[in-house]
Amino acid sequence: MHLFYQPGLDGPNPPEYLSEDDSRHAIKTLRLGIGELIAVTDGQGNRYAAVITKADARRCAFRITETQTTAPRPFSIRICVAPTKNLDRIEWFVEKAVEIGIERISFFFGQHSERRVLKLERIEKIAVSAMKQSLQSFLPILDEAIPFGDLLKTISEEQRFIAHLPANEPPVHLAKAATVNGKYTVLIGPEGDFSEKEIQQAIEANFKMVTLGPNRLRTETAALTACQLLNFINA
CATH class of the missing domain: 2.40.240.20 (Hypothetical PUA domain-like; domain 1)
Known part of the structure; x- marks a missing residue:
């Protein structure tokens, strides 16, 4: 049907x-x-x-x-990501993340962001299309892009992670740091990565540094990998 x-x-x-x-x-x-x-x-x-x-x-x-x-899932995934310079890449992430399963996507502008404007109209259409394609009944929340510091004030999820490797300690993989049936937020930085100030702000907001694997990933790949990992540990 x-x-x-x-x-x-x-x-x-x-x-x-x-x-x-x-x-x-x-x-x-x-x-x-x-x-x-x-x-x-x-x-x-x-x-x-x-x-x-x-x-x-x-x-x-x-x-x-x-x-x-349909009842909501016993866990929720929120990915906060800096829009990429090439908008096609962030649109690809949105499409695939909705198909896999995600509750909320929040966009932010970081100090090193190359893109400073993001219009949600086309992204919303892509999300709706992906929802229908995957036969789901929930459309994820899509948040307008705001400055990184303002984004941190909106975080209410208990399990908070930032995809960034610590300098002086072994990295913890997201799949091991997250526990099942949680409410998750993962921060994914821009092509130029987070600034030192932003990392410190995230730590002060109780975010834990995690790795997504041994390879260096593009922004949109990292965001989708985090989404898939959290879905996988709750499968």
């Missing part, structure tokens, strides 16, 4: 039409018609079985026939 995204379905005035993009996809691309069954999610854990009542490529109407609610 094809999965579509329509927010607000659990509200007081739920929409009766798919978005214009999903309407076009359903009618023009998939050639669905009146009476055909579809699935719709609101991105908040609710999935609805529905039937098409009007096959309009601009406003495809549907009627909900059944509702299923």
Whole structure:
């Protein structure tokens, strides 16, 4: 069954039409018609079985026939990452992280960041597409990019890690530092790495330094590796 995204379905005035993009996809691309069954999610854990009542490529109407609610995972993953100079790379990370499983992605500008502007509109579309592709009912939170110091003030997760090797002690691998069923935040720095000031700020905010392996990774690869490792230890 094809999965579509329509927010607000659990509200007081739920929409009766798919978005214009999903309407076009359903009618023009998939050639669905009146009476055909579809699935719709609101991105908040609710999935609805529905039937098409009007096959309009601009406003495809549907009627909900059944509702299923998915419980949140017993753990949560938040990756905080500095946007890369080449935006395609951060978009790739978002797509793959959503497919693998992630609750929140936060962007920040560090002292060594090469990119200083990030617009979320396209990234949000990529996240929605990845959610539908992987047949999930939760859309991760996507946070606007803010300065690193301001980002640290938003952290509430108990298990906090920064992907940076300590100078005078053996590195601890993230897979060994994290414990199962936790609420995790992992900081991933820009291409130029964290500054010494930022590292000290993270330590003062109770972040632990961890390694993601013996190889030096690109920003987007490190972010996805951290996401996958935390999913793996909770599998």
